[in-house]
Amino acid sequence: MALHRLFQLSSLLRSAVSLTLRRNIGLSAVVFNRAKDLDPVQKLFLDKIRDYNAKSKSSGGIVDAGPAYQKNLNEEVTKLQRLYGGGDMVKFPEIKFTDPLYKADFTFNPGSM
Structure with missing residues (x-):
């Protein structure tokens, strides 16, 4: 009986140590990957x-946006204002x-069942 109990405790200890080692190895791998230089x-x-x-x-906006981009944006906003009745077309409604x-509106009549 004592030998059986010893084997049970041994397997519990083994699984706890195994879990701890897996967690530590996984964590150290993440730390190592962040620490090493990128390719x-x-x-x-x-x-x-x-x-x-x-x-x-x-x-303050799109990088390298020229006057053609601004012109196109203004035309689209004007079109949307005309179609949907104005307002701020950039802001979420x-x-x-x-x-x-x-x-x-109902009445309950228990006698009708």
Whole structure:
């Protein structure tokens, strides 16, 4: 009986140690991947994204948008205002829903069942 109990505790201890080791190895792999240098293609890609983000913040909108883009944007906004009745076409509309009033109109007659 004692030997059986010892084997049960041994298997529980083994599974707990195994789980802890798997978690630690998984965590250390993530930390190691973040710490090592990126490959050149990934680094170039991230540099371009950061560069575009900086240009976008400095220009306040689309990067390298010329007068043709602005003209096209203004034409489309004018078309939408004409079709849908004006308002701010860049802002998301405010939608308000009201719940309909339901009136219960029935009578209960227990004798008719």
